[in-house]
Amino acid sequence: MKEIVVRIKDAVKMKEGRRAVNGVCMEVGSGELVAVQGKSGSGKTTLFRLLAGIDKPDAGWVEVLGEPLSELSEEARAVFRRNRLGLLEQRPAFLPELSVMENLALPLWLRGIPKKEREKAIHEAMAAVGAPAILEARPEKLSWAERRLAALARTLAGNPQVLLADEFLGDCPEREGEAMWDSLLDIVRRTGQTLIYFTTDMPLAAQAERCCVLRDGKLTEVTL
Numbered sequence: 107m108k109e110i111v112v113r114i115k116d117a118v119k120m121k122e123g124r125r126a127v128n129g130v131c132m133e134v135g136s137g138e139l140v141a142v143q144g145k146s147g148s149g150k151t152t153l154f155r156l157l158a159g160i161d162k163p164d165a166g167w168v169e170v171l172g173e174p175l176s177e178l179s180e181e182a183r184a185v186f187r188r189n190r191l192g193l194l195e196q197r198p199a200f201l202p203e204l205s206v207m208e209n210l211a212l213p214l215w216l217r218g219i220p221k222k223e224r225e226k227a228i229h230e231a232m233a234a235v236g237a238p239a240i241l242e243a244r245p246e247k248l249s250w251a252e253r254r255l256a257a258l259a260r261t262l263a264g265n266p267q268v269l270l271a272d273e274f275l276g277d278c279p280e281r282e283g284e285a286m287w288d289s290l291l292d293i294v295r296r297t298g299q300t301l302i303y304f305t306t307d308m309p310l311a312a313q314a315e316r317c318c319v320l321r322d323g324k325l326t327e328v329t330l
């Protein structure tokens with residue numbers, strides 16, 4: 107029996123008087139690759155933010171890696187997010203005055219990880235995503251794909267058990283996006299991490315092991 111790493115029960119989140127997330131229940135086991143597909147406005151980002159502990163639900167229960175996020179303070183959720191989760195967002199942010207290496211080191215430094223360990227983790231993560239050559243570059247010199255690879259490596263370097271991605275490849279040039287999605291699935295399968303990927307893209311979602319559809323804040327699992 108797989109360890110359950112995400113447990114959501116009857117989660118509700120209100121936005122402007124309506125339920126942007128409306129009674130969502132979901133359980134995700136360790137190592138599962140789950141896509142949550144929904145069109146624009148269906149509640150993906152709202153649900154992503156609940157799972158990441160950025161927001162708290164107005165009702166219901168959200169638990170990730172055994173931590174009851176719906177019960178924790180904002181500060182405790184921020185610490186949890188920094189130490190235990192990997193977040194992949196649509197437009198990865200980098201500090202322009204720092205090199206890629208320095209950008210990747212920053213979250214590890216915030217976690218108090220010593221320099222030698224930081225560098226080892228970053229080199230391993232960059233090797234895993236297959237882009238070690240970009241470490242000394244400035245972020246503005248990176249191509250679309252390199253920027254995503256650097257963001258992915260930044261996340262992997264922290265060795266999180268759970269990765270949450272919100273339209274991470276949403277604005278991609280088509281072919282690059284497909285290749286990147288394949289390597290993301292490949293890497294996550296190798297590391298045994300759990301991935302929950304929010305997307306509008308149905309064909310892409312269909313390639314995950316499990317696919318859920320979000321419509322008007324309600325989540326249903328689909329068999330493809």
Ligand SMILES: Nc1ncnc2c1ncn2[C@@H]1O[C@H](COP(=O)(O)OP(=O)(O)OP(=O)(O)O)[C@@H](O)[C@H]1O
Pocket residue numbers: 121122126144145146147148149150151152153306
């Ligand atoms: N900050 C906000 N203030 C007001 N309404 C909001 C806010 N954030 C989301 N909403 C509303 O909540 C609903 C769900 O929005 P959400 O951003 O979660 O959807 P989404 O599926 O992520 O959409 P997209 O793919 O366009 O990002 C929408 O009706 C949206 O208008």
